Every structure is written in structure tokens, then in C-alpha cells.
Amino acid sequence: MSEFFNQYFNFNVMGEHFGDVFVAFLQNLLVFAVATALALLWGLALALLRQLPGRKLMPIRFLTITYIDVFRAVPILILILMISGGVPFLTFLPQEVRIPHWFGRPDPFWYGIAALVMVYGAFTAEVYRAGIEAVPRGQMEAARSLGMSHFQAMRHVVVPQGITKIPAPMLNELISLLKDTTLISVISLSEAVLVSREVLAERLNSSALTLTAIFFLVIILPLARVVDKLIERNQLKIARGSHIEVA
């Protein structure tokens, strides 16, 4: 029992390596920020492609749905390994795309972000879709009857209403994304879990991992409360007789 506490709650080890782990955790946050921005855009693009009308655009809808299904099913860890191990060999691509060092960040940083955006683009697309589909059909029909194109109606009428319904489920996806940034350690990005495991190798003590877990708790717990608040707000709206929202 005391060995358990020493192994995971040794405050000396936590204190000595606090700086290292904290700097590494900032790397997680940076990956999270970049991946979130890109995944939200990519997800919206996918959701809109999926909603394209008409028989002629069926192949695009089909491809989009296939993409979303495939990337929701493939484990991110496998995708990260495949991208970092495979993309460098795609010799038809220019060197700076195969082994990217953009903005002074190492290639594992970008491989990891690519994998996260590919997967979370698919997940967020489904959240957007839920929001868009919860907007009553009449809204789209009314906009079209005013002479707007499908795209204009989406841009000015449907999407603005749709995204007001989804902050809570979207935040859940982003919390999950933040935690998945640790998976990039497997291709040697110096983020918090990798640095904690180096501390483990050096000190034969796992307390740095606990410290990393605490960092995540500190960031994510307030977010979880925000999700609760958002859901509560939505339910109040429903109780007041507004139309049903997604939460």
C-alpha cells in the first residue's frame, strides 16, 4: 500500500519535475488549440458536404459519409502511427510536406495534428449535422423560397441557428480531443505523457504521470461544468416551449 502511494504520489518527484512536465503540458495545449481550430473547420465542411441537395451531388454525399464512417472507426493511435510511418515515403509530395517542420515545430507535432483533425473532423461533423438537422425544415424552405441558393440558405439561415444548439456536445468532443493529444507521445512528441514516462525511466517512479493527470483535471473539470450549464440552459428553453434542441 505504501509502495502504491510512493509510486504514484511521491511529491518530491512531482516537485522536482514540475517544470519539465508543465512545459510538456503546454505542448499538449498547443496541439489541442491548433487541432481544435482545424477540426472545427474541417468538421463543418464535412457536415455541409453531407447536406448537399439533389441527385447529381449524390457521389459527394456518399464519399463524405464514407469518410465520416471510416475515420470514426479507425483508432487514432493507429492513424498516428500510419501517418508518421507512411507519409515520409510518399515521394510524390514535396519534402516540406512529407516531413513538415512548419513554424519551427517538429514533424511528430504535425503528424499528430493531422491524425487528430482527420478523426475529430469526422466526429465534429456528426455534431454539426445533429445541429443542422434540428433546425426545422421550414427554415430552409422559407429561405429558398426567398430566392436564396442552397449555400446562401445554409450560410445565413440554417447553420447560424444550428450551431446555437450544439455547444454542449461539441465541448464533449473537444474534451476528448484534448485527452487524445497524449497519444502523440507514441511518435516521440515531447508532450506531457512522454516526459512523465521519461521521468519514470529515470527515477523508476510514476508520480510524474499523476502530475500530468492533475494538469488535465485542472483544465477539463471547469469545461465539464460548462457543459452541464449549457445542457441546463437548453432544457430550460425546451421547458419554456422553444423547439427541441440537441444536447
Next chain:
Amino acid sequence: MSKPWLTAFFAVFLVGVVSLVAAGCGGSSSSSSGETSAGGGGGGGGEPLTVGSDIPYPPFEQGKPGSYTGFDVELMEAIAEKIGRTAEFQDTSFETIFRDVGQGKFEAVISAATITAEREKEVAFSDPYYLSEQAILVKEGSEIKGIAELEGKVVGAQQGTTGLELGKEKANASELRPYPEGPDAINALKAGTVEAVIIDAPVAQNAVEEEGGVEIAEKVPTEESYGIAVAKDNTELLDEINQGLEEVIEDGSYTTIYQKWFHLEPPKQIVG
């Protein structure tokens, strides 16, 4: 769930998953027991000796569960036979391996593990069974000719290993990347995301022979040796292992195993 067919689908799906899991468990347990009895026939019988090792790390440890092989594995099997037991290998992660043997998850560790003062605080090591060198592994035709030329380069190594330490101390690289497994680092070298890898010489040699496209730029002696680790208080097993190792060296089977895996004569410091 208002749709009955959806309920039915989930029921079938769950039953399928459960039966697969059950079949999987049954299969693995029967195969492992089969392996044990086969090993028992060849060895001295006796109760199994559980051994932790971070597999793969060719040529020291490699192969699939149930049929692990390699220098460490064959040496450990030979030693176990001398002390009347049968070695049973468990694949585990290197960074936690000393903690786990200390906690008794397995009785011994043979995993190309260098004997260091730091590790000796946690576990007890046998007499050295292998003298280690680190190699600087580079792509074929690379301009890097040795550790002195790693300055400003991106260098890979395996997490928690001597190679990584050597990199920190002597390489002066622009970036030193710790990979979870040695082969990951070698793959990164072949992909071109790192320019050199610092890794145990036999592993580097194996990569050169088996995979190609890479070459050893320089071998760096480290005055280090590998030992078999046991829990600190398990002196009885440690004595048995040392005794077994001595017998294996004396009867020549050490030399046979060494030549088989490294294509080299074993060093005089060990075979005397």
C-alpha cells in the same frame, strides 16, 4: 428503443462479442498451457520461472507470444534448465520493467538491460552476461560518420535506454527523440524523420543485416554490461541464476548461443 429489430441487432451483436471474447480466452490459455508442457519436456520440468522482457528487441528478444526467441531468451532458457525450472516469458514495457520485477509481477528480467547504479537501487543484478556497445545507426550513404557529427541533427533513441543517455551526454543534437520501442526509432530513420539513431550495437547490426538501407556509422564502447535482474530481496533466485549462468558458460552452450545470434566470438571477459 422503440424499434424491435434494433434491439434484436444489438442482442446478436453482444452475444457475438461475448462469444468471441470467450473463444479468445479459451484459445490463448490452451495454447499457453501447451507451450508450457512442451518446454517442460525439454527442460528440467519443475515449476515455471516467470521472466519479464521487452519484446521485440532483436536479436536479444523477438518472435510471437508462445514462441519467443533471441539471445536473451535462449540464454535464459538454458539457465532455467540448469536450475531445474522452465522459463516462461512475459512481454512488458521497458520503462516499468524494474518496478514490476520489484513488485513481483515476474521473478526475473532479461531484456538487454544494462547494469547501472541507479537500477541497482531498485533491483539486484546477476553477473554480467553480455558486454554492450552503442551504435550510431544512419541511412546508407549518410554524411554522418560518428557521434561527433550529430551536432545540430535530429537523433532518435529508445525511451529509458543507455542510447538515449549517451545522446543526452555526448551527441549535442538539435533534437533528441525518445521512441517507445527501438524498431520505432529505426523506422523513423528509414522514413527520414530522424538523421541518426543511437541504439545497442547488436540491434543496429541486426537492422543492417535484416532490413538494409541503414548502416552503422560508428560503434561507441560504453563499458557497460547486461545483467539479469531479480527483486532485491530474492537472493536465493539470484544465486541460482548466477550458478546457472556459470554452468552455461562452462559447458559451452553460452558460446553456441552467442555465435548463433551475433555471428561473433564471445568476449574473453565473459567466457574467460
